[in-house]
Amino acid sequence: MDRAVAPVVGVALLLAITVLAASAVGTAVLVLETPDEPTSAAVSLSADAEADRLRFTHRGGDTLNVSRLSLSITVDGTPLAEQPPVPFFAATGFVSGPTGPFNSGGDTTWRAGETAGFRLASTNSPTIDEGDQVTARIAREKQTVVVVRSRAS
Numbered sequence: 001m002d003r004a005v006a007p008v009v010g011v012a013l014l015l016a017i018t019v020l021a022a023s024a025v026g027t028a029v030l031v032l033e034t035p036d037e038p039t040s041a042a043v044s045l046s047a048d049a050e051a052d053r054l055r056f057t058h059r060g061g062d063t064l065n066v067s068r069l070s071l072s073i074t075v076d077g078t079p080l081a082e083q084p085p086v087p088f089f090a091a092t093g094f095v096s097g098p099t100g101p102f103n104s105g106g107d108t109t110w111r112a113g114e115t116a117g118f119r120l121a122s123t124n125s126p127t128i129d130e131g132d133q134v135t136a137r138i139a140r141e142k143q144t145v146v147v148v149r150s151r152a153s
Contacts, residue, residue: 039064039145041112047134047152052127054134055117056102056148058110064138064145066101066108066116072137075126082124086116093124128152 041061047054054073058064066087073080082093087104090096100116101108110116120127128134132152138145 039140039143041138041146043138043146043148045134045136045148045150047128047132047150049128049130049132049152052120052122053117054120054128054136054150055099055115056136056138057115058112060112063112064101064110064140066110068140069145070139070142072139074135075128076132077135078126080120080124080126084118093121095119095121 039062041064042059044057044059045054046057069086071084071086073083080093082091084094084098084102085091086098086102087108088094088098088102089104095118097103098116098118100106100114101110102116102118126132130152133149134152135147135149137147
């Protein structure tokens with residue numbers, strides 16, 4: 001009868017160790033996958049039809065790390081054929097040398113009061129004509145930070 005107790009105790013200990021290990025792994029995964037806090041920023045947009053230039057001014061709110069942002073631009077509801085891969089220096093569909101924190105050669109931290117901008121190349125479409133409604137969606141890791149609109153002048 002003494003022999004029957006040893007396997008039962010062994011199975012119970014193995015089960016307890018497995019439960020503790022699973023709990024530890026589950027806790028670690030939850031801690032590592034904690035989502036970022038929502039980001040909120042006020043941004044304005046100006047669209048210059050003559051120069052095909054877009055300028056974004058950070059008006060207030062959270063400081064933004066441009067390297068974590070994505071930008072989606074539409075002109076009268078039509079998405080640009082080439083979207084700006086912010087930050088960048090040279091990219092297909094854009095004139096080289098964006099300004100401010102959109103330029104990968106500088107500080108890509110975008111703070112209130114700073115302006116960032118770029119020009120569309122003639123190879124990108126649609127071009128910006130006077131009166132066009134330009135809409136930009138600024139997102140961080142697929143979560144919208146702000147949507148801004150401007151009538152091109």
